[in-house]
């Protein structure tokens with residue numbers, strides 16, 4: 001059923017359904033896998049993996065112990081939401097790049113920041129002037145070759161932190177894996193873990209810390225597959241949204257534990273047709289005349305396209321679901337239009353097509369769309385345009 005009208009969106013626009021109970025279910029399953037003593041962190045970057053930051057926040061806030069974002073403004077948005085709703089604060093950690101003024105705002109709001117490189121020493125004088133102390137987690141680059149202090153840089157990094165104690169409180173240490181998703185053996189991950197333990201030791205000893213440092217390394221794949229990578233907290237993104245990091249991860253899970261948890265996809269993507277009509281045999285459909293109807297064909301025109309994040313690579317490849325029937329995408333995906341074959345689908349008038357999600361017995365998964373579009377499920381969901389209406393169900 002289409003959602004009720006909302007003047008901010010065209011009546012004929014596509015929409016996403018965000019299943020808050022599915023997210024809560026995934027969080028429960030993850031907690032079962034993790035066991036006691038490991039904090040569950042939810043990753044809300046990339047507009048909550050395309051699901052919609054604002055729509056996912058209440059469910060993720062309720063289900064997780066900590067929230068991780070890239071954009072400092074998202075970290076501040078969590079604090080503003082907590083204030084408005086009168087709910088207790090969660091730990092919030094900004095993983096992404098920030099400027100000095102943003103670092104000051106985060107300190108004021110009690111949001112943690114990932115310290116990634118010596119360049120962030122520039123925050124210190126601004127924090128001192130504001131008489132603020134920023135909680136940071138030291139990112140150790142253990143082999144991803146992205147942000148973080150390499151082991152070689154860590155000595156200087158720790159010296160800087162020792163001198164900035166009044167402005168910077170070291171609350172945690174983290175790293176990020178390079179190669180846990182696309183493999184069924186985890187030798188590179190083991191090397192990264194050894195480097196992480198060494199990095200943690202250097203931070204702890206260099207700063208003479210006796211208090212607990214929160215250690216977190218695992219994203220979804222490692223959280224599921226590598227018990228010794230779970231440490232004190234995990235940062236789970238894709239699995240929280242009910243998707244597997246890869247088929248290798250799923251296969252490894254079965255091989256290692258004999259059991260595959262039933263993650264439930266949180267997102268469905270639907271659109272009502274703007275019109276249906278019969279085209280006689282021999283008619284062409286769409287730009288480039290790439291599709292020609294072999295027989296009389298009933299088509300539905302959907303008012304959405306690659307502008308909305310439906311990949312053009314799905315042209316003549318994907319199908320949508322109407323009344324539980326598979327309806328092939330005919331010809332090219334256009335900027336604002338997709339044409340599907342509804343010859344076999346029941347229903348007259350405006351039809352509701354499911355581009356991603358379940359309809360009756362059938363399902364189009366993000367994994368299936370990713371195969372058709374030659375990418376990964378992460379990209380399929382994250383690129384669904386932020387302008388589309390998202391409805392929490």
Ligand SMILES: *Cc1c(COP(=O)(O)O)cnc(C)c1O
Pocket residue numbers: 043045095176218219220221235236237238239245
């Ligand atoms: C994206 C990201 C995660 C979450 O990864 P998933 O595979 O979606 O669970 C965790 N940590 C960092 C640093 C990330 O960038």
